Amino acid sequence: MIDRRQLLRAATLGLATLSLPPLALAAMPGHGGTAAFGWRGQNFLLHGKPLVIRGGEMHIGRIPRAHWRARLRMLRAMGLNTVGTYLFWNLHEPRPGRFDFEGQNDIAAFVRIAQEEGVWVILRPGPYACAEWEFGGFPAWLLKTPDLRVRTNDPRFVAAATRYLEAVGGQLAPLQIHRGGPILMTQVENEYGSFGSDHGYLASIRDALRAAGFDGLLYTADGPTERMLGGGTLPDVLATVNFGDDAAGSFAAFARHRQGVPRMAGEFYPGWFDHWGERHHTAADPARVARNLQWMLERDISFSLYMFHGGTSFGFMNGANDSATEPYQPDTSSYDYGAPLDEAGRPTPAFHALRALIGGHLPAGETLPVVPPSPPMIAIAPVTLDASAPLQSLLGEPVRAVRPLTMEALDQAYGFVWYRARLPAAGKGVLQVGDVRDMALLYQDGRRLGTLDRRRGDTALELEVQAGVPLDLLVENLGRINYGPRMVDERKGLLGPVRFAGKPVLDWEMHPLPLDDLSALRFSPGTPAAPAFHRGRFVLDALGDSFIDMRGWGRGHVWINGHHLGRYWHIGPQQTLLVPAQWLRRGENEVVVLELERDAPPLRVQGLVDPVFETPDVVQG
Template identity: 40%
Template sequence: MSEFAIKDEFLLDGEPVKIISGALHYFRVVPEYWRDRLEKLKAMGCNTVETYVPWNGHEPKKGKFNFQGIYNIAEFISIAQDLDLWVIVRPSPYICAEWEFGGLPAWLLKDENMRIRCHYEPFLRHVDDYFQVLFEQLVPLQVNHGGPIIMMQVENEYGGYGNDKKYLRAIANMMLEKGCVVPLVTSDGPWHDMLENGSIPELAFPTVNCGSNLKGHFKKLKEFNNGTGPLMVMEFWIGWFDAWGDTEHHTRDEKSAAQELKDILELGHVNFYMFHGGTNFGFMSGANYYEKLLPDTTSYDYDAPLTEWGDTTPKYEAFKQVISQTSKLPKVNFSTEIIKKDYGKILYKNRVSLFATLDSMAESIYSDYTMPMEKLDQNYGYVLYRTNIGKKREIEDFRLIHANDRAHIYINQELTFTKYDLELPVKESFELTAEENILDILVENMGRVNYSIKMEEQRKGIKNGVVINGAYQSEWQHYSLPLDNIEMVDFNKDFKEGSAAFHQFQFEIEEIGDTFLDFQGWGKGVAFVNGFNIGRFWEIGPQTKLYIPGPLLKKGMNEIVLFETEGVYRDEIYLTDKPGY
């Protein structure tokens, strides 16, 4: 048993320690590779690993908890301890992390009055219920109980969202009541009011998040802390994330980052954000929203020292060199053999239109008016809205009212137009030429905003309704399409050009390795490997390949299914051993 304390310095059993940590999110890496990534973190010279904890991953439905597979946090922390690494845990309720809704579960939004990240009793009750279960996992793993956890963080960058100190204190006290005995910290940007807004020094020690001018920001942090305590950058931004539509993959040169690291280690302590970014599997990539929607790519490579697929980089070597001047580098034997495989061209086997297999994928739910995704007890994916809009005539005013994020509008299953983000409420005009007309609207949730004030406006689908010639349209059928039942796609049904469709590929392999799905020539959608959702693709880039970790494959027959929404597809896909953008 040990004790970690924050005094004038970080102390372990009364002795000063230098924290050199790297961020590695267990939920962005397949469990079979946790040990490999942690070994490489240690070999770079880190003595600590930091991870967020995504509430929406651990409680996907209210009262239904998941600590298995990629969400087995206790196993991840235990592997870190096997490697003699300390652990910093940042356990929600909000994590940002470019993760869907900043880690908050979407089911919170079923309550129309819900207020998040503030002292709103219904929100706090949900957090308390979750913490009761989460801390059963974390408490035994603290250093005081023989585990590796040395610190836990209260909320995350709260100073960039609000200044509700009553809320922050409630979260901190909740953590203490649930058994947290290691020191609490907060982390905020050092600009404007952020440190003041997000800090509760009487309960949690303040740290900063930044990527440059570390000496200047450490000076500001020292002044804020009245000259006492250690200086730590909880997020040293050594790269950045990408959004769909960015002109190129974000990178940062290793020389400037290494120089900043030298400055940090001269004065204090560091946590690299990220050491290894990993992948936004499934529908879990988040988004930012300022002037327009900026949904994050599936890759969370972050230009980190370790690539999305686990290779070391020149940045890794540069950081390793800097750290070696501060502490002795350990000798680490890498225990996981990882190879890359080029499986080549694979021809399609079957394809079927969404409309043809809709009834096998979802049951219709009737409502007089449109319901958003959350009211349908759905968190992610797509919703198809269907109604009869009557006889042939001119439609002079067609609008979607309070809809998010992207909608395909079909008349009698023919695509009429597609609307995205700011275009959604814009009036459209068109002519109905058939005697009877069925309107279908396929709406995609492209990832709830994970940062700043737009988080309060993240109900997906169509919230208020559809206006046709100045009046709200009623009598709707709703089809929930979270695509968590991909095995229910009926490939015996018909395929129609130009519509959203499922495309099936099968291939046999004798040797398993990491590979990369090159989706150039495809439009937009999501990919499934042996039923596992590996994430979104979109022809606008900058990402052009999806990483497929070897453990998702099996010897013998494998299946890939692409759900593509634009009618842009090819008869083949390519699985290559060449990673990158």
């Protein structure tokens, strides 16, 4: 995702001029028989005739599979003809060499549904996605190799990325337009000019895509600055430009880089995403969005709205930002984005406004489809959580090492690690750590001593401790950085060295807590002190999406019938968690809440038909 502050300067920068020869067009099988897709001059050509791509972005990892078709029908109803979608490598290769393209991860099924609904597809396979997704989509196991550098020509990274893209090609190369599918274009890497300018690396990703069978049209997408377009493009690959405002200025900057090629906004932003502890982003200024979109429509310029529908970063899949000018900022589980289609898939006022605008610029003979009904919503009645289990009950046999190991060194991707060590002294002293990634709760003998919070830059804390009693640190991964140069070393857990009162703390015990399976929990009446799980059961006779209201709770996670909804945090702005109807069932249901901070939580939740976004005045957790 391009930084808006960088975009504000885009139109004033001079860019090198580079022109590309038009691509050869060939007869290609597509919808309804023969099709041809390519470009000549400033036009994309489909069936030999100009095509304006009116696109919108959605991600299958953020939308339950049962909703894919409904969301695509909403996209068509707004007047769009193309869906853009990232692939997230960490979903499709959770372990090295073990690929998952089934069920929720069946990207080929999504592409086929798009074709059935008359929607073209722009494929964005990465290997890097950004997208406010955990580690930009990279699998955490890459970081198990201590000095591996992502997004570089490090041969170990390129080999892993090539293997992944080959697997993607096996699923999706047959669905390119010239082979009978709806995929018009495939992106090479993603916004690489915002990260670097190693054209050798970029070419290696292009070559990996070609070798994987993506022999159709390739393209790149970057922001409209000399650094971004210069660093992120290749001479033989079509380029597009990303921006959130000033379409005229952005394309003027792009023209100083390339001419005689189709103009396309690879990403045009009608909204924005949220960080914990900050104000909620609603839809962008309607007048600005309409002004820029109308400018493009009047000139037959292609575009893709990022996002048309954001959805939810379920489980531990949210990303984070960190830069030289901003502290570590984890993203919320909600990816509502202020998009035209809200988190639950319902049209917003922006949807109807943009639909009217697009409807006024349709080609002759094309009409807007009727807007489908919104998905049903239910308000789940209040549920009492009357059984609990301490988090410590999940601790098994520890891993032992002289110094603390990172989460990746423990062969763990997400969740928590429980660190334990005996301190070299008693009484008052300062505990110093190399770094904490990202939040550590400190305990001794069950008594909470304090918090180390990466958002505040905490690396030291004054403690008063007892002799002979171990110190416990519960460290949570709040989401790996997904954008910028700091993502290359985004290992999680407790990073050493650790010292107390000036003396090294050695001989650690570590308990991985990925929380991907809660079946070992044994619930009983009573309310143990945090951190603890709390369980409740409820009965439904009708199904629909709902939003679980977590106001009054502190910080933690929620599961419904074993499905991990995501993170809640009283600092906001997100105060509710989306529950997809597909994860509920008629009859008895189960909700489990992990509360990390509050010893006396309300032990009660309920479902609402609308989300709640509130940011309390105190934004530090």
